[in-house]
Amino acid sequence: MVDAKKDIISQLQKDILLWEGFKPPPPGAAGLAGLGPVEGAFPNGVFPAGAVHEFLSTEPEHAAAAGGFINGLLSALMQQGGACLWISQSRTLFPPALKTFGVEPDRIIFIDLKKEKDVLWATEEALKCEGLAAVVAEVREISFTESRRLQLAVEQSRVTGFILRGVTRKLSTTACVARWKITPLPSELEADMPGVGHPRWNVELLKVRNGSPGVWKMEWAAGQFNMIAEPVAEEMLHEERWAG
Template identity: 40%
Template sequence: MPILSSSRAERLAALRAEVRAIESATVKGKECLPFGVAALDRRLEGGGLATAALHEMVGTRPGLSDDAAATLFVAGIAARLPGAVLWTLARRDLFAPGLMHAGLPPDRVLYAEARSDEEVLAVMEEGLRHGGLAAVVGEIGRAAMASTRRLQLAAEEGGTTALMLRRWRKAGEDPFAPPSAAVTRWRIACAPSGDLPVEGIGRPRWKIELARQRGGAPFTWIMEGNDAEGRLALPAEPPHRQAAPDRGDEGRRAAA
């Protein structure tokens, strides 16, 4: 492996710093959708999710519970964007009525069933370039870097939010292992609900990990799941403090 001279190494380091600065400025200059939770929004570049951009979400572990949490996390973001939402998928395992619990009623959603990941990507790109939708959601098992670049460019061109819900296809293959052009990448896992003064189940809690954000640092947070308007909240007790990352091996479908 060739050894770089000190001057060449310095130029390379300066170029990388310039690229990082450009990425950060690009994110800060875009219109953003805040979560409405100050402690969370402060950690996001620009104070929220860039609306004309690609964002990726995945359940932390393969299985129904984390997959459902990630699905509802996506639905809650889409619900807070005004207008129609295009949701495209290649598997018939989405419990559509469950999206209402995240603030996304049936009259706002257009469903497109595809035969493969490639068709899902093509439908997403068309929807993003149309420019008349609030958001485009696509459920994907695998997507190459070139495909995510195309979606990012289409989102910028159409001024539309792209939400890619990564699906576990094999337990041993992390959907986030391949690189991506997404502005943010999120891992969502179920967490224990808080105790209630009476018998019953409390509001769902999720462990939300921002695994990557362009121009900013990753972080992990415990949050209460979406309410009927798609909004997250901090738990009333101390567990909202920052938690250590955890990537286990197990965990979807849109919760009933």
């Protein structure tokens, strides 16, 4: 009797996740390269493609960091084909920089519009196009109703949507499956090598539906995401030995 109840509850949980847009991965499916523990924060332990993700930015440099992180996600999402639409009012992305993340700039279609309401309308229509791999929209304000319309669109098309929000007057609840905040971290140069190091971020998953929010430090290197290991406290141990 107890086992039967557990089976019923388990099936109900799976059904609820399906209704909310979380589909279990097909057998043998691989996750996004290097996301590792971040994917474990989501239901089914897999980054939810075919859903809408919201990224918050409070400073211009945060928006740039979020854009870089999204480019890394696009690299994985576009491996199976399909283009991406990037919709905004005042685009600041430098297209050649996409190659850093393994994305060819000619596979990104940029749409620049004058009004934010037009950005939201174009985003909703784009998310209905099954032939696209992803849609990125830069907006400041988005209501729950507007975000719900976007989420309903992707539940039919299975296109992944990214809402990159700039400085907003009011942080409202949205229907997006996850809310992220990406901030830049100093890069680390290799010994005796000039220039700049690999892009690094502090990745905060602030909210995730039926998942576990968390914070991780990551970088993009060798064509994939990599977790930044916490430094071993050798120096602290050395100091303790001297102090002892």
